[in-house]
Amino acid sequence: MKKVYKAHILYTKERSCFEVLENGYIAVDDNGRVIGVATDLASLGCEDAEVTDFGDRLLIPAMNDLHVHAPQYRNQGIAMDLELLPWLQSYTFPEEMKYADTGYAERMYRRFVRDLWRFGTMRACVFATIHTESTRVLMRLFQEAGMGALVGKVGMNRNCPEGLTEQVEEMVRGYEELANDECPPLVRTIITPRFIPSCTPEMLRACGELAVKYQLPVQSHLSENKDEIAWVQELEPESSCYGDAYDRYGLFGQTPTVMAHCVWSDGEEVELMKRRGVMVAHCPTSNFNVASGMAPIRHFLDEGLHVGLGSDISGGHDLSIFRMMVYAIQVSKMHYQQNHELPFLTLSETFWMATKSAGSFFGRVGSFEPGYEFDALVIDDSDLNHDNYSLLERLERYIYLGDDRQITHRFCCGKAITEPKIII
Numbered sequence: 231m232k233k234v235y236k237a238h239i240l241y242t243k244e245r246s247c248f249e250v251l252e253n254g255y256i257a258v259d260d261n262g263r264v265i266g267v268a269t270d271l272a273s274l275g276c277e278d279a280e281v282t283d284f285g286d287r288l289l290i291p292a293m294n295d296l297h298v299h300a301p302q303y304r305n306q307g308i309a310m311d312l313e314l315l316p317w318l319q320s321y322t323f324p325e326e327m328k329y330a331d332t333g334y335a336e337r338m339y340r341r342f343v344r345d346l347w348r349f350g351t352m353r354a355c356v357f358a359t360i361h362t363e364s365t366r367v368l369m370r371l372f373q374e375a376g377m378g379a380l381v382g383k384v385g386m387n388r389n390c391p392e393g394l395t396e397q398v399e400e401m402v403r404g405y406e407e408l409a410n411d412e413c414p415p416l417v418r419t420i421i422t423p424r425f426i427p428s429c430t431p432e433m434l435r436a437c438g439e440l441a442v443k444y445q446l447p448v449q450s451h452l453s454e455n456k457d458e459i460a461w462v463q464e465l466e467p468e469s470s471c472y473g474d475a476y477d478r479y480g481l482f483g484q485t486p487t488v489m490a491h492c493v494w495s496d497g498e499e500v501e502l503m504k505r506r507g508v509m510v511a512h513c514p515t516s517n518f519n520v521a522s523g524m525a526p527i528r529h530f531l532d533e534g535l536h537v538g539l540g541s542d543i544s545g546g547h548d549l550s551i552f553r554m555m556v557y558a559i560q561v562s563k564m565h566y567q568q569n570h571e572l573p574f575l576t577l578s579e580t581f582w583m584a585t586k587s588a589g590s591f592f593g594r595v596g597s598f599e600p601g602y603e604f605d606a607l608v609i610d611d612s613d614l615n616h617d618n619y620s621l622l623e624r625l626e627r628y629i630y631l632g633d634d635r636q637i638t639h640r641f642c643c644g645k646a647i648t649e650p651k652i653i654i
């Protein structure tokens with residue numbers, strides 16, 4: 231049965247502007263795909279369809295988080311006093327070691343999935359840990375919730391504590407198990423070498439081979455911090471830039487690839503990303519908290535790179551992708567203060583990054599154009615809408631001022647998604 235919803239519909243087909251349908255209709259087919267949007271039922275060919283009327287609420291595409299570490303959820307909002315490399319050693323690795331225990335993993339991961347749901351994130355590109363069983367738990371929880379995720383068991387075998395190291399053969403076996411697990415299409419595994427300093431050349435090579443063999447996407451970190459970049463140059467002296475170090479192991483666009491941060495990517499690295507279609511996950515709060523720097527997102531967009539937003543918990547402290555839009559705009563304004571040749575980001579550009587652009591990593595996701603999977607949020611902003619605001623102003627106020635309390639309905643691939651259970 232096809233379904234029709236009525237509300238004020240806002241989305242971005244292109245990054246430069248919003249599509250706005252006041253009292254619009256959206257029709258969704260049996261496979262959860264958008265048939266079309268219109269302001270009358272006749273042009274959708276749906277005169278007889280039963281309409282779910284959301285009244286004066288806003289209907290927008292759901293959020294996509296392109297980079298987040300589920301096992302760092304306990305550390306959210308703490309441990310902000312170090313830069314990246316000592317931060318990993320002091321706070322992050324000790325927490326991730328605990329995920330050898332699948333009971334601990336399930337308790338924490340349930341909370342994590344529930345809170346993604348809360349903030350309207352229906353798809354996420356997630357780092358788990360080296361532990362295959364705990365990674366499987368996380369994949370199961372996303373499946374049970376009905377939410378979409380690419381979940382990466384993390385590759386690590388050097389420069390990390392003994393308890394967070396895995397032999398290459400063991401890693402390969404773990405990935406093969408996860409790749410062969412029966413999974414509904416919304417949840418898949420993703421090849422996830424943590425970053426060059428954590429993986430020996432043998433491990434990086436094995437990751438590249440796995441990606442091609444099982445046609446799996448790849449995620450990692452790139453050019454986040456200056457000490458990290460210098461270290462990568464020492465470890466991979468033949469490489470011409472950090473991105474080239476990944477490329478040499480088949481981990482830079484040989485299959486769909488997303489790299490987090492790219493704060494210091496320039497010249498040759500940007501060219502290589504363009505050539506290989508490597509996507510950028512921009513994580514502004516993480517870049518503030520671990521004092522990495524300001525990623526030149528306007529420059530990346532001008533260069534034609536594909537950019538999405540990531541919360542990067544727990545380098546980032548905020549799971550809301552709405553809030554990430556605000557931070558992305560604010561950091562671009564600071565960047566603008568230093569370099570007036572790069573105009574700051576607009577609301578439609580950041581909304582597009584969070585929806586259609588990031589969504590492209592998961593398939594046809596993030597827009598309401600025909601054929602897109604219906605991932606959507608219904609927003610009741612009546613408590614924020616106390617004067618004659620336009621629909622676009624209402625959306626802007628929700629992005630800046632709203633939170634999970636105003637989200638009344640969530641859909642992923644056409645299905646209404648209810649609150650996932652946590653263990654108290």
Ligand code: GUN
Pocket residue numbers: 299314318322424425451454516542545
């Ligand atoms: N680089 C390698 N691992 C990490 C991590 O866990 N968080 C961030 N922000 N950067 C990383």
Ligand code: FE
Pocket residue numbers: 297299451490542545
């Ligand atoms: Fe990260």
